Structures are given as C-alpha cells and as structure tokens.
Amino acid sequence: MTLRDRLLERIAASGPISLADYMAEALLHPTLGYYTTRDPLGAEGDFITAPEISQMFGEMLGLALAQAWLDQGAPAPITLAELGPGRGTLMADALRATRGVPGFHAAARLNLVEVSPTFRAAQQRALKGFEVTHLDTADALPDAPLFVIANEFFDALPIRQFQRGATGWAERQVGARDGALFLGLGAEADQPALAHRLDDTRPGDVVEHCAAAPPVMAAIGARIAARGGAALILDYGDWRSLGDTFQALQGHDPVDPLACPGQADLTAHVDFEALARAAGPAAHTRLTTQGVFLERLGITQRAQALARTLTGPALDAHVAAHRRLTHPDEMGSLFKVLGVYPGTAPPPTGLEP
Secondary structure, eight states, X not given: OOHHHHHHHXXXXXXXXXXXXXXXXXXHOTTTOXXXXXXXXXXXXXXXXXXXXXXXXXXXXXXXXXXXXXXXXXXXXXXXXXXXXXXSHHHHHHHHHTTTSTTHHHHEEEEEEOOOHHHHHHHHHHTTTSOEEEESSGGGSOSSOEEEEEESOGGGSOOEEEEEOSSSEEEEEEEEETTEEEEEEEEEEOOGGGGGGSSSOOTTOEEEEOTTHHHHHHHHHHHHHHHOEEEEEEEEEESSOXXXXXXXXXXXXXXXTTTXXXXXXXXXXXXXXXXXXXXXXXXXXXOEEHHHHHHHHTHHHHHHHHHTTOOHHHHHHHHHHHHHHHOTTTHHHHEEEEEEEOTTSOOOTXXXX
C-alpha cells in the first residue's frame, strides 16, 4: 500500500487532516516517508543545498563559529552541533577550515540532530575520524556552551496554514475527493497563536504557522543565554510569514505537493520572526541575506584563492558556485541568516545586532 492510499483511508475514516499532519507523514513515515527512505540530495536526487554546491559555504560558517568561540574566551568543553546535517558535508568542511584554530577541535564535542537513518550513515562516513553523537531532538543537546548551525532545517518542519476570514481564521486542510488529495478550508475559528497577525493581514490572506519550530529555538536559546555560544540559522523565508509558500520538489522541478506523498521533498518558507521570538533570553541579530553574510566573511577572497589552482571546466564550475551562493538573483537574496548569541557577547561575525 502506498502512503497516498494510507492517507486516503485515514481521511475517509476520520476526516480532513492538517497540513502539518500531512507533511509529517509524507516526510517522516517510518517506512514510506521521504526522508526515511532515501538520500534526496545532489544531481541524482531532488534538490541541492549550499554545502553540496561548494566547500566554501561550510568553511565560512565553521570559521564564523570559531571566531564566536574566541570572542567568548574559548570555553571548553563546548557542544559543536548541526541540525539536519544532510550528508555531513557542511560539518566536514567546517572542521577542515577550523583545524588551525588553536584549541577549537579539542574543546568541541560533536553532536548532530538527525532522524534519518540514511543521512546518519552518510554523516558517519563524511566525519570519519571524529567522534559523533547523534540526537533525535534539539532539546537533547548537552547543557554546555552551544555553537550550532541550522542550514535548511526549519523549512522542512511541518506547518499549518490559516486563511483569514470575516470573523476568524479558517484552516487549510487536506481532504479527499474522487480518490485524490486536495486542499480545502475548515470552519472559521479564533486562533490565539495568530493574534499578533491581525494588524498586518486582511481577509483572504494566508498565514503559515510552524508549531514545531519554537520549541527547537527555545532549547537553543536557553543554552546559549545560560552557558554561552552562538547559533547560525540559514534558510529561505523572511521576517514574517505571509502567503502560501508550501511547495514540493521532485527531480529538481516543482510538482504538486499533494500528488505523490513520500516521493517529493516538501518545504515552506521560514518565519524568522517566530524563531527570534522563541530564542527567549538569548539575543538575536538582524535578518541578513546569505549573500551579504558570506561576503562579509570573506567568501570572495576564498574563492579567488581556490581559483588559482583551477582551469577549464573546473574553474567555470567554481565561479558558478560562488555566484549561486552569493548573487541576489540566485541564493544570495532568497536565503536569509539569523544569528543567536548571549547578550553579553558580540554578535557572530558577519551579522549585526
């Protein structure tokens, strides 16, 4: 039985389900979920992330965390963590770039928050020679100074969608009709979690709410505020959610997100305001575009240094990778960066308070 068939049976038995329930099943079903059954990255997969585009991305982020560690007095031991590390490429590049920072590797205890068995195995291979602790959730991170990266982690967390009506909010839900899944509207109701959105929305506007994100950020913010550290959150989205951004990719092309559950990557844009608010007692930076952030860290100088050893197609690919990561027409403006840090310390390099 396919996951689509299971969902049709569930809806027939108990009625429409939330978009969050649909995403959770499609992405994380133990035997039929997208992330639990495959490696979706790369040219042969469905999408590609910044670490897979160029080693420079992980190098820049690793050095930014190492500088934050130095700025806070080089505490030891520390938790060096990544949420949703994919194949482990980013962390491997970050560790290579920081091996010359005296004491950083000796202080670091490597923790990866990952639920996919496929990705856990790939991370072990990429980080061979390092002791890796895998965790299922962010709240299981050790109580220690925390230096953490989350690149394209929050966009895959399940969301609910609400459409503003005349008297309240109607939830967009997944239902079934003629053997197919479709999005419909539930009854209007009060939504206390969206009370702050009444001032900037109008009837007909769609707002997305990710209930899973704030607890993750709360766990990170609490550790950083109490013990020190820094978090770099990189994803596509903006300061505040507005509009329908639910989408699916299959074979690098957009597809109907309800057509083949478990067979396509599902994501939605990140509401960075909600993340910043959830970080609690920790301070947060202004939202910065990825291109500006990487340029401030010196990615162009690094690109020029690497280019000296390249010719022909390899050089062309390298130049294209730099452009893709930084140019406003590519990932440079679509992706944003939020930093979280203790209020007693300077913000992470490349970001402004």
